[in-house]
Amino acid sequence: MARLYRSMLYIPASKERALEKARDLPADAIIFDLEDAVLPEEKARARDILLRELAVADFGSRARIVRINGLDTIWGRDDAAAFAGNAAVDGVLVPKVGRPADLDAVAALMPQVPLWAMMETARGMLNAAGIAAHPGLVGMVVGTNDLAREIGSRFRPDRLPMIAGLGACLLAAKAEGRVVVDGVYNAFKDAAGLRAECEQGRDMGFDGKTLIHPDQLAVANEVFAPSPEEISLAARQIAAFREAQARGEGVAVLDGRIVESLHVETAKRILEQAEAIAGGSE
Known part of the structure; x- marks a missing residue:
């Protein structure tokens, strides 16, 4: 049976209560975040919390994906070492992937762990075809906030300034048979705006949507499901x-x-x- 990725919810690994609640949320996948959502002084503690949680928690059929810190940081290699070979992890999400070699470096530290690439830089979008062809890659996650910051685009409901990047990533993923998931919608109380952006992503061909709040799950699950x-x-x-x-x-x-x-x-x-x-x- 095909695995679903209609909704991929980011959960800060430092938030113990949020991790507990995630066990029962109707998300297709959980991204346990050790990177952007965790303060520098909390990184090591968040890693320990997540290791304990994954050892005892039952997340059912939800995909369990850990977003590690980049290997260019002081935390990245420790993250990779901590979760390499962990049977409770279904994949590792590598931040700011700009070229296939970035995935090679993580794969060398975490052999046999399925890789996911954060596509959130201009260089990454330009190299999307090579990244998608990496033999260890399962899927791509678009990081629209970082991409917008890097290219200097302004917010528009139609996301026209970043359509070229979204399209490049989408085509690369589909060409290689990879999962590809759209970026987050920041206004988590704006259900109508979320629905419109989910519908745009669905119509483009994305497999699902990354989310920042549990209240967004119902809309994403509905929109990315066949009617x-x-x-x-x-x-x-x-x-x-x-x-x-x-x-x-x-x-x-x-x-x-x-x-x-x-x-x-x-x-x-x-x-x-x-x-x-x-x-x-x-």
């Missing part, structure tokens, strides 16, 4: 195509539209996602 209408259409497209094949025809017609094998592939992915969502809610 009942999409599920029904997918099932009917597959059935119509099979009937056409049985007649010796290579295409089908459904509701006045052509259905080809490429439409069937998309329909199968929709039904697979719907099945995974239903399985996770049982």
